[in-house]
Amino acid sequence: MKPLQAAGTRLLAIVIATLAGVSVGGTAGAQTGIYTCIDAQGRRITSDRPIPDCLDRPQRELNRSGTTKRIIPPSLTAEEREAQAARAREAQAARQRARDAIRRDQALLARYPDPNVHESDRQDALAQTDVVIAAAERRLVELRRERKELDAEMEFYAGDPSRAPAKLLRDIESNKEGIAEQNRAIAGQEEERRRINARFDDEAAHLRTLWPDDVLQKASAGTTSER
Structure with a gap:
């Protein structure tokens, strides 16, 4: 066989072996x-x-x-890949929010196993505001009594208030500020009571979807018997 013809035959064998996935020596390839x-x-x-x-x-x-x-x-294009990644991130965030919600519900149920415990906690929170309001009202009584005494002193200078002593004027101004401060404290605590009740109302509405029926029925029966 001529050298050129032999080389062609050899090349053909290599191509056939390669296409068949077999090495020239007969060993199976990848x-x-x-x-x-x-x-x-x-x-x-x-x-x-x-x-x-x-x-x-x-x-x-x-x-x-x-x-x-x-x-x-x-x-995908770069924009499509980003959109796909954004959807994946949002889905992951949604799954995380769902897991967080489950954990919050479990913690809420552990803290408030029934309506009575929840209502008791509400009353405890409100009682703290009652203490502050009561203290402010007692202070108001004192300040108003002081103001009557100060006004009585000012009667001596009714014809010409500019002749009133500087200390008396300062005491009147201080008394006025004190009354305003106590009124602000009372208003603040009344607003806090509204926030407390709103929070507990929202919690109670959500908890009613979590408490078992027998727990709700028991609490309802207890409330009826108290009446």
Whole structure:
């Protein structure tokens, strides 16, 4: 056989062996993937690697038998990848919020196993505001009594208030500020009572969806018997 013809025969053997997945020496080699798709022009394309013309559409990777090994989804643009990532982040955040809500509900149930415990806690919170209001009202009684005494002193200077002693004027102003301060304290505590009641009302409404029916029935029966 001529050298050129021998070289051609050898090259053909290499190509055949490579396509068959067998080394020239007869040893089985690694399988080469087969990819196929239909491009935008409707042409079916087959290749031994992912097909660039089909990056925007699904591609099939085939086994050597011709059956489908897997479907490769279309590649995404940068904007599409960001949108996909944003959806994934939002889904993860939603799952986290759901887990947090479950933990909060479990903690709420552990703290308030029934309506009576919840109402008792409400009354304890309100009682703290009652203490502050009561103290402010007692102080107001004292300040108003002092103001009557100061006003009585000012009667001596009714004709010409500018002749009143500076100390008396300072005491009157201080008394006025003290009364205003106690009134603000009372108003603040009354607003705190509204916040407390609103919070406990919201909690009670939510807890009624969490408490078992037998717990609610027991609490309702207890309330009826007290009446």
